[in-house]
Amino acid sequence: xxxxDYKGVNTLLRVYETKLLTRENYEQLLKANNLKEALEVxxxxxxxFDENNVLDTKEYDDFLMNHLGNIYxxxxxxxxxSEVIQFFTLRYSYHNLKVLLKQRFTGTDxxxxxxxxxxxxxxxxxxxxxxQQSMQLNEILVEGVQEAIQDYEIYGRIEAADxxxxxxxxxxxxxxxxxxxxxxxTKIIDAMIDLDNLSTVVRSLNRKKSRxxxxxxxxxxxxxxxxxxxxxxxxxxxxxxxxxxxxxSYSSHLHQIVNESKDAINPMKLDKLIEQIVHELMEEGLxxxxxxxxxxxxxxxKEKEIxxxxxxxxxKDNQIAENILRERxxxxxxx
Amino acid sequence: xxxxxxxxxxxxxxxxxxRLSISTRGHKLLKDKQDELMRQFISLIRENNELRxxxxxxxxxxxxxxxxxxxxxxxxxxxxLFSVPDxxxxxxxxxxxxxxxxxxxxxxxxxxxxxxxxxxxxxxxxNSELDDSIEKIEAIMSxxxxxxxxxxxxxxxxxxxxxxxxxxNALEYLMIPQLEETIHYIQMKLEENxxxxxxxxxxxxxxxxx
Numbered sequence: 001x002x003x004x005d006y007k008g009v010n011t012l013l014r015v016y017e018t019k020l021l022t023r024e025n026y027e028q029l030l031k032a033n034n035l036k037e038a039l040e041v042x043x044x045x046x047x048x049f050d051e052n053n054v055l056d057t058k059e060y061d062d063f064l065m066n067h068l069g070n071i072y073x074x075x076x077x078x079x080x081x082s083e084v085i086q087f088f089t090l091r092y093s094y095h096n097l098k099v100l101l102k103q104r105f106t107g108t109d110x111x112x113x114x115x116x117x118x119x120x121x122x123x124x125x126x127x128x129x130x131x132q133q134s135m136q137l138n139e140i141l142v143e144g145v146q147e148a149i150q151d152y153e154i155y156g157r158i159e160a161a162d163x164x165x166x167x168x169x170x171x172x173x174x175x176x177x178x179x180x181x182x183x184x185x186t187k188i189i190d191a192m193i194d195l196d197n198l199s200t201v202v203r204s205l206n207r208k209k210s211r212x213x214x215x216x217x218x219x220x221x222x223x224x225x226x227x228x229x230x231x232x233x234x235x236x237x238x239x240x241x242x243x244x245x246x247x248x249s250y251s252s253h254l255h256q257i258v259n260e261s262k263d264a265i266n267p268m269k270l271d272k273l274i275e276q277i278v279h280e281l282m283e284e285g286l287x288x289x290x291x292x293x294x295x296x297x298x299x300x301x302k303e304k305e306i307x308x309x310x311x312x313x314x315x316k317d318n319q320i321a322e323n324i325l326r327e328r329x330x331x332x333x334x335x
Numbered sequence: 336x337x338x339x340x341x342x343x344x345x346x347x348x349x350x351x352x353x354r355l356s357i358s359t360r361g362h363k364l365l366k367d368k369q370d371e372l373m374r375q376f377i378s379l380i381r382e383n384n385e386l387r388x389x390x391x392x393x394x395x396x397x398x399x400x401x402x403x404x405x406x407x408x409x410x411x412x413x414x415x416l417f418s419v420p421d422x423x424x425x426x427x428x429x430x431x432x433x434x435x436x437x438x439x440x441x442x443x444x445x446x447x448x449x450x451x452x453x454x455x456x457x458x459x460x461x462n463s464e465l466d467d468s469i470e471k472i473e474a475i476m477s478x479x480x481x482x483x484x485x486x487x488x489x490x491x492x493x494x495x496x497x498x499x500x501x502x503x504n505a506l507e508y509l510m511i512p513q514l515e516e517t518i519h520y521i522q523m524k525l526e527e528n529x530x531x532x533x534x535x536x537x538x539x540x541x542x543x544x545x
Contacts, residue, residue, distance in 0.1 A: 162457030267463030
């Protein structure tokens with residue numbers, strides 16, 4: 001795959017980028033007095049929805065996922081390598097597999113929880129969970145489903161769906177990064193998995209989870225060995241950060257959180273910081289004229305935009321204070 | 336006060352006197368029952384109010400934390416995380432008798448055997464704020480169940496108090512005054528009959544002398 005193959009899509013993205021919400025839009029949303037006013041602001045942007053219906057049902061995810069699904073669909077059609085898009089849509093595919101696995105394990109109908117986003121149609125995923133075989137799907141995905149079903153059949157643990165799908169999601173991301181062989185993408189994946197592991201450790205230690213729990217939930221697909229993280233976790237979350245993360249390129253951000261924390265790290269601040277680090281890594285590739293990075297950066301921006309809109313709409317509907325919303329807002333594209 | 340529609344006979348008077356004595360005794364008993372029910376109800380309602388304030392305060396906090404946490408995640412992600420509960424709760428209800436009111440006594444048993452895994456939900460599609468809000472909601476659970484028991488007891492007792500109050504009032508302001516008035520009426524009537532009888536006898540005696 002040549003980097004110049006992306007020149008068409010990158011030109012198209014420059015047009016799409018203008019449709020992203022601006023800081024002014026966010027300010028207007030933040031200043032809205034209620035949900036109706038917030039929806040009025042959102043109506044003037046690229047989002048299309050029936051205002052009365054949204055006010056009635058409060059189902060924000062319906063139109064947000066619809067919008068996101070259309071964008072991914074368009075990008076799948078114009079992007080030369082679909083794995084670049086999969087980088088973001090895999091999360092939805094693995095979510096759908098979790099739903100299907102839990103449906104298989106418990107016999108309850110959970111299909112309404114599926115999100116029709118991703119490279120693979122829902123029917124193909126359903127077929128995989130039913131037959132445990134597929135010629136169309138990636139072998140990592142197939143292996144994950146087979147392992148989860150096998151584990152459930154032996155031990156009867158429903159959480160196998162979550163454990164195996166989360167593990168294989170990271171494995172799949174790593175495989176995509178290796179195949180794309182793009183240094184910026186590899187750097188982003190390295191940071192994402194390592195930082196997700198860090199967030200998991202902090203959350204687990206706050207909930208006083210055991211060593212074996214950490215062994216189950218941490219991913220082995222990062223650059224820091226899982227065993228090293230588990231060993232360092234015995235000394236607390238700050239020890240994990242100091243021992244294993246301070247040689248990373250993004251360590252200056254982490255210094256900040258270590259300095260702010262006395263005994264324990266605030267996981268909410270850490271989650272926001274992780275988003276900021278990934279955002280900055282994405283922005284490094286934003287102005288590359290060639291290659292997949294502009295697509296990646298655009299999709300990341302779109303995902304964060306959806307998160308911010310959901311946060312603001314839910315916030316306005318529930319009269320949550322502006323400072324609480326501002327504190328939780330994810331990075332804004334181009335800022 | 337309306338008098339009962341009965342014939343003014345000695346037999347009826349005796350019946351009514353019996354009824355009055357039973358009604359007066361019943362009234363006293365019911366009044367005592369009402370007082371005791373009120374006493375227990377007031378202490379329960381006080382406990383209920385305290386618990387309700389406590390639960391409502393904590394629940395409001397937990398729910399607003401949950402709203403903020405869920406606003407950062409897709410709704411389907413959250414529903415998927417909790418689509419299969421990791422524990423089940425068994426409820427045994429026994430009945431307790433408070434002043435002839437059968438109130439429920441609820442025993443909730445959390446099936447600990449099912450809690451053999453530390454994994455409640457996946458960490459990928461959740462966040463730390465969700466952990467906190469779920470922990471808060473879990474902590475309120477036992478108080479919430481206790482509150483449901485007390486509220487149901489209060490509701491049943493309130494119904495019984497109302498029923499008893501109606502009976503007490505009916506006896507006090509209707510039944511007993513009616514009986515008393517009817518008894519008085521019969522007594523007057525009988526006395527009048529008696530006097531009429533004496534007068535007639537005297538008159539007959541006078542006629543005999545003449």
